[in-house]
Amino acid sequence: MGGLFRTGISSYEPCFVVQSLKRENLVLSDEEKQMAKTLRIELNKCFEQQVKPFLKSLANKNLLWYETIDSKLKQSVFSESSWRNLPNLSGTYLLSDVIDQDDALSTQFYKDGKWIVSDYFLGAMIKKFGDDTDQIMRALRMFIFHEALHFSFQKLTENTAEGIGRFPKVLERADYEADVWAMFWEYAFSSHYNLTSEKSPQKFFEALHLSAVNTMWAFDIVESDPDEMQLRRIIRYLSLYFNLARILDRKVVDIVSIANQLGSAPIIDIKGLKLKADSEGRIIASFVEIDLPNLAIGVYHSNKVHRLGTFGEAFNVSNLINAFKRRESDSLIQFAKKIWELIK
Incomplete structure (x- = not known):
């Protein structure tokens, strides 16, 4: 795509x-x-x-x-x-x-x-x-x-x-x-x-x-450099993996239910990664310099706010970040399924 x-x-x-x-x-x-x-x-x-x-x-x-x-x-x-x-x-x-x-x-x-x-x-x-x-x-x-x-x-x-x-x-x-x-x-x-x-x-x-x-x-x-990535790109990956988890839900049975899932765009964000601006002003997130006590993911979906990690539902965001660092797509799919199970 x-x-x-x-x-x-x-x-x-x-x-x-x-x-x-x-x-x-x-x-x-x-x-x-x-x-x-x-x-x-x-x-x-x-x-x-x-x-x-x-x-x-x-x-x-x-x-x-x-x-x-x-x-x-x-x-x-x-x-x-x-x-x-x-x-x-x-x-x-x-x-x-x-x-x-x-x-x-x-x-x-x-x-x-x-x-x-x-x-x-x-x-x-x-x-x-x-x-x-x-x-x-x-x-x-x-x-x-x-x-x-x-x-x-x-x-x-x-x-x-x-x-x-x-x-x-x-x-x-x-x-x-x-x-x-x-x-x-x-x-x-x-x-x-x-x-x-x-x-x-x-x-x-x-x-x-x-x-x-x-x-x-x-x-x-x-x-x-596997130790960093554009923040926007991280969010884009999370959104695609989240959508993959949604369409794999057992309640999704036909083209209409797929459209109803994908037609509702999730809002996903992450905090706790050290950020910097590159020479073109784009925001780059570090996978190495991490504020672990404050590392968390926020999701707004179906009119509800969800926090995963710090002060939220139990979820190991550090392992998710390590999967990004190691470029482990299969692990990220499993993390997305866990997120979906926690908030749906």
Whole structure:
């Protein structure tokens, strides 16, 4: 699932998937470079032969976006809130865009209507996903769908995106909407082309969330310092893991109950980590310098405030932070399930 803001005709500010991909930290073998080239060809084929025909099939449907995906979603929270105002996928710029096939070395990700998927971008994903082309293609589609909402609808344009990383709460909400919206469109796309092996919507959305967090980790693992992370990114991980735990609840049985869970955005925060501002004014949290007596997580969900850790419900936040430091996604999934069990 996407995450770069268009900050001008040809540049981006990191947001969702890619932080600041450092070339010196990512060395690709000749085999991996060839695989990256093949992936660009496959992405272009998917974009031209599947995504664009899918967009054209949506263009003449006079329905709200969620009704286009599944008529049963009229009974979900999507019909009762700001979700209702989001566009159909066909209402983005994607139909006129193309996948660049030539620029393997660019540090840009979009220019003049072209998505530029460089060796460095794909290389990080190859390191994480190996030769699982289906997983990489799914992650790339969600990335593009997510970004399409940002700059086609959410007004994250060259006029608004400069320095946007200094507004973490604004980005948190914009990204949450783009995440959920992109996942539901990937669900519709995969259903349209029968691309999924998952046996139920619940299993499918579990796979989408795992794809999203694994894509994020693909780039974070490349980063040189495991002892710190952008605070906004920590919250983003926690939100995705929390949503994964919610959709795995036994009460979630169909697409409507999935929408009702994901349509209610949790507010999650953490205290007790030493913070600093980087050279661009973004807030960085330390996984080493910790105020242990005050280390806690706060969650606002279903009209209730929950504190886990200090002065709250019993929960070992230190172990969760250690899981972040060690990049242990499976452990973070288990922590998210515990959080959900404590507050639901």
